[in-house]
Amino acid sequence: MFANPLQPNTLKGVWGTLQIPFNTDDTIDYPLLNEGIDFLVRTSLHGIYSNGTAGEFYNQTEVEFDKINEMLAERCKRTERAFQIGASHMSPIISLERIRRAKALNPQAFQVIFPDWLPMTIEEQILFMIKIAEEANPIPIVLYLPGHAKTKLSVKDLEYLSDHIPGLIGIKIAMITPDRYADMRKLNQRMSVFIPGHHLATGIKEKIGSGSYSNVACINPDAARKWYDIMLSDVERGMLIENMVRKFFDEEIIPLASRGYSDPALDKLLAAVGGKIPANTRLRWPYKSADDKQVVAVRAAARKILPDFFDIQ
Numbered sequence: 001m002f003a004n005p006l007q008p009n010t011l012k013g014v015w016g017t018l019q020i021p022f023n024t025d026d027t028i029d030y031p032l033l034n035e036g037i038d039f040l041v042r043t044s045l046h047g048i049y050s051n052g053t054a055g056e057f058y059n060q061t062e063v064e065f066d067k068i069n070e071m072l073a074e075r076c077k078r079t080e081r082a083f084q085i086g087a088s089h090m091s092p093i094i095s096l097e098r099i100r101r102a103k104a105l106n107p108q109a110f111q112v113i114f115p116d117w118l119p120m121t122i123e124e125q126i127l128f129m130i131k132i133a134e135e136a137n138p139i140p141i142v143l144y145l146p147g148h149a150k151t152k153l154s155v156k157d158l159e160y161l162s163d164h165i166p167g168l169i170g171i172k173i174a175m176i177t178p179d180r181y182a183d184m185r186k187l188n189q190r191m192s193v194f195i196p197g198h199h200l201a202t203g204i205k206e207k208i209g210s211g212s213y214s215n216v217a218c219i220n221p222d223a224a225r226k227w228y229d230i231m232l233s234d235v236e237r238g239m240l241i242e243n244m245v246r247k248f249f250d251e252e253i254i255p256l257a258s259r260g261y262s263d264p265a266l267d268k269l270l271a272a273v274g275g276k277i278p279a280n281t282r283l284r285w286p287y288k289s290a291d292d293k294q295v296v297a298v299r300a301a302a303r304k305i306l307p308d309f310f311d312i313q
């Protein structure tokens, strides 16, 4: 039975990422992961997803992949929460196999990246997506386009993909720039465009985004959801909050990115700063993690810039 697969017009809102906690010996801390899932299913998020960049999909064994997704699926089904599974991998064969195995868990959508060793031509992108969508059918696909991906797509390429792959319901992008708003607005009418959490009010105001796989939800999922509801009812008030959120990211998070902290290190730092999600800041070898001193310093700044984000339950 495939319950409620998402569609372009139902994929929206604020989705929270599962973060994988690691022990000091680099094994997965499954009891803490369990607590993290238990916490997330009780929040007001529109849904939960596994294995985005912040879920460190690129650095898991296949046995771990299966176990993490079984844990997420079991808890979401029991609590009737929407969930998506990231089946992304740098290898096309492994992505396909991840979908083949995880399909029985019946997520509302799968996220995939394009294979990431050779940049792909548009013909190769189509061949990849056809097979992925066939394997996933009737579960739909969201294409994740991280900023560092080797295959770069124009809005025209995305329209072409959307014309040829009916199972493709959405895209997840890492950057929005004003020169692309008009094209993205058109794209957002035919598929669901998900944009970074700290730009979501702009996305709603400009009608270029329908939701977010949200880095802001790492700080406090319920605050991110409340902010989204404000955007829908009073977008200018939503923009005022976005100005504060972006000030926090510009002053505290982007400088750390320039110092070599990766996106998952920063998402884990955000969760530790918010202190709501049971998790830890450790990334699996060989990647660099934020430390406790950074958590304390960034939390102090966040409490000044975004005081409301800490108290919302």
Ligand SMILES: N[C@@H](CC=O)C(=O)O
Pocket (backbone or CB within 6 Å): 017, 051, 052, 053, 054, 055, 213, 214, 215, 216, 218, 263, 267
């Ligand atoms: N970078 C994230 C988004 C938010 O935390 C992801 O991996 O999905």
